[in-house]
Amino acid sequence: MKISTLIILLCIVLKINAFGQSAQADQMQHIKDSVKMAYLSKMSIKNPSLRQASFSAEVITKNNFDSELYDSPLLDGQIQIQRYSAQTSFHLFSVGKNKISATVGGEHQVFMLDDIQSYNTLIDFEERNINKYLAKGALTISRMDTIFSKPLVSHINLSGIVDPETGQHRLMATGLFLSSIKRTKKSHFSVGLVLSSDPSSPSPVIPFIMYSHTFDPSLELSLGISGINLRKQLNDKSSLAFSNKLSGSLAFLQFEENILPKESLYSSLELQSGLTYERLITPKMIFSFSSGINSVFSSKVLEQNKISDPFIKNHQKMTPYVKFELSFLPFWKGLFK
Template identity: 40%
Template sequence: MTNKIALLIVLQCIVVKSFAQQSQEAYKKHMMDSIKAAYIDKLAFKNPEMRQFTFVTDYFGAGDINSELKDIPFFDARLKTVRYFANFKMPLLNFGRNSISSSFSANHQSISLEDVKNLQTDIEVTEMDLEKTVLSSSLQFSRIDSLFKKPIIYIANVSSIVDPETGQNQILFGGISLLTLRKTQKSSFAVGLVLTVDPTSPFPIIPFFNYDAMLNPHTELSLGITGVSLRRELSEKSVLTFSNSLGGAMSMFRIDTDLTYIPAKVIYSTLEIRSGLEFEYLFTKKMVFTVKGGTNYYASSKVTEQGKTIGAFLKNKIGLVPYAQVGISFLPFWKGLAN
């Protein structure tokens, strides 16, 4: 009996020890996951492109627009634009140094033309209010590797863009490589290439560089392909940033006309340079409130035939306008299918 009791006590001790070890391992895993999650949240608060969900509204003030059709003055007017943009990202799979993710977005534009003055007799442009929506979905593959003993990131992306009203669609293929040449505690310098496999893109390969530097513990300078920014941490939950960055939008149209020099399927696109201040506040543990304001310069505004690279048949010159943005976004909160 004594031996049975002793054996039972030993077995119980083994079980208790096993549970203790499991609990200890679970606690360690929980701690590591918590540390990793906190690090990712900090990066996502600093880099908006890492956030899982974003919804923003852009208001552009009225500006003069001078339009040319086939390089001949077409019309003059006043242009106002409001944009609504929503985007959701979802991780799908992680294996080794590789990851696969997807994203879904919707971009709606409200475009108003006022005080129209026609400059041609065969085509008349009237005052109008246009509502256009573009939906997009994408699949992205990423890999972290090394090249010449330097860290490098490869990204390949395929996107599908569709206008639910007209049924027009476009498939885009792209890729990015970013090689970090130098990294210290206070700065980093990287070079890269952007690849666009798209018949409408005049530049399939674009080289670029990224430079980040901590000017002091609370101020960071960033230079890159999307622009320049000076970011100042006001507190753990609030940030003020001055930036000069690139932006833009795209809409698809079907035109019903008997004129042979105007195509039936067209794409209206803009390339913009925005300068101003941005304030962000971490409203809750995961939700970020954003407000921006400044000026918007239209570097390019044109209408091209869908699927054509060169030869915008309609070009616009738009004056400098004020703009404001209000939005909310969420730091990564769901691991998706990669969990």
């Protein structure tokens, strides 16, 4: 009887101990996840590309433009562009060193044409508003390795866009490879290479450098493939930045005229130079307001499945822009599974 009692007590003690160890392990994992989330949130405040979701509205004010069809005058007039977009990114799963994530979103663009003067009698352009919609989706495979004893980060992105009204669609692939060369307490220098089939990209192969430097805890400079940014932390919740940032847009077009390809793709590459004010309005939500000058480097229309040889080229003047955005810091712990 005493032996059986001892055995029962021993089993109870072992179960209590196992439960305690499991609870302790769960608590340690919770602490690790909280530390990772806090670190990622801190990095996302400085780097908007790391944020989990965003909603934005942008207006590029009215300016003069002219277009050429096969290098001959087509039309000129005035144009104002409005853009509304939403997107979210989330982790799917991991396989070894590979992390697979997804991005979904949508965009609505309004091209407001005015004072149109056409120089081609075979094509009828009216003064009108053109509404274009895009649904977007992407899968990204990320991996961290080493090369020549230096860290190497690789991102392979497979993306697709579709016009929900016409069904026109396009698939694109982008590869980004980044290696850290030197890191000090205040500076970080890296080199990289981008391979892209995106028609809005200035080139299918783009070598680039990334550099960041902290002048003091509240003033930081960063230089990357998308541009240059000088950011000043005003207080715990607000910041002000001056930036030169590359951006682009795509839209599917359909033409009824026989001399033009029926299914085409509009592509633009722009440089936005201006100020961005950001404020943390909740622990996870940031409000942003940007304003400055929009410069169009490239604006073209090409056949839907081509990445070069545009048949329409547009030329636009520099013009002011304004942009409002709500974005969210990472909030889903599945990012770390």
